[in-house]
Amino acid sequence: MLENLEKIKQQFSEELNAVNSNAELEKIRVSFLGKKGLVTEQLKNLRDLTPEEKKTAGMQVNKLKNEIEQAIVEYQKTLEEKEYLQEIENSEHYDYTIPGGRGAGTLHPISIVQKQIEDIFKTMGFIIEDGLEIQTEYNNFEAVNIPKNHPARDMQDTYYLDNGQLLKTHTSAAQNAIMKKYGAPKTGEPLRVLFPGRCFRNENLDASHENTFFQLEGIMIGDDISISNLIYFMKVLLSEVFERDVKVRLRPGFFPFVEPGFELDINCEICEGSGCPTCKHSGWLELLPCGMIHPNVLRMGGIDPDKYTGFAFGLGLTRLAMMKYNIKDIRLFNSGNIKQLRQFTR
Ligand SMILES: [Zn+2]
Secondary structure (H helix, E strand, C coil), X not given: CHHHHHHHHHHHHHHHHCCCCHHHHHHHHXXXXXXXXXXXXXXXXXXXXXXXXXXXXXXXXXXXXXXXHHHHHXXXXXXXXXXXXXXXXXXXXXXXCCCCCCCCCCXXXXXXXXXXXXXXXXXXXXXXXXXXXXXXXXXXXXXXXXCCCXXXXXXXXXXXXXXXXXXXCCHHHHHHHHHHHHCCCCXXXXXXXXXXXXXXXXXXXXXXXXXXXXXXXXXXXXXXXXXXXXXHHHHHHHHHHHXXXXXXXXXXXXXXXXXXXXEEEEECCCCCCCCCCCCCCCCEEEEEEEEEECHHHHHHXXXXXXXXXXXXXXXXXXXXXXXHHCCCCHHHCCCCCHHHHHCCCC
16 A cells, blocks of 8 residues: 555656646646545545554555645646746737847837927926925925815825825926925016926726826916916917917816916817817817916915916826827826837837
């Protein structure tokens, strides 16, 4: 009997080494540990032994049974790992060994639109600034006139960090720091700043919602800045981006950081204003919130609201890129799908 067990053990390891799939592994398990399996047969054979022999042999058969069970579990892990590595091997991946110039990457569609807008605004005297992605609650909310318990906080599902800071929910989080950095305009030239950035909200993902998206915001502050300045800059911006002469209209809109606040619409390009499903038959597409900077926001930024006024506008950069390139699913942007993203390269 002892010889028999050694043989079974030997046979098991030989067969196990040849296994390449879960199905094959299961076959081996059945042939050794199943109802009619080799090891199970040995357990049945114990009946024919004397009590003394039964004790020793029983222990040995059980030991073999445990070893085989253990080996099968281990092998399953190895198989899973193998499968995982195989999957990576088969998937499309970037080959770092391709010499420079041949496998070079391309600009992301959001970077393309962002750069285009930055270039337009630079020619109009705007400074480009970068905001931090990790922000204090103060910068993200209080400093832009969204105090604690303000309903606007509920509308922005925020990722809070363990240290009490948060991932910024909008580019406005940079406003306070920018105003403090540059201060009130000193030379009579208005302060003009453009600040694009990545924003985060805990959204349920679908074709039009992402937890990570880009906005672009601009402010202009001076002695005599009015709504007509705002409309002028928006018309220039949109005409350049869409490469056509756009008509815009303002509707009253409520945003805590501006007073008065507006929703800016552009005329629908698809139907040229006569009404279609894309514009919900209104002839207009809602594009960006804007308005005159709220006196509280100026004050918190260290700028005297009795002396200076300013406008602010926010633009969904991700949304704009979707409109410009006719991208139907927002999830494409963060997908890392190089084949899809490459088609927007100029
Ligand atoms: Zn339309």
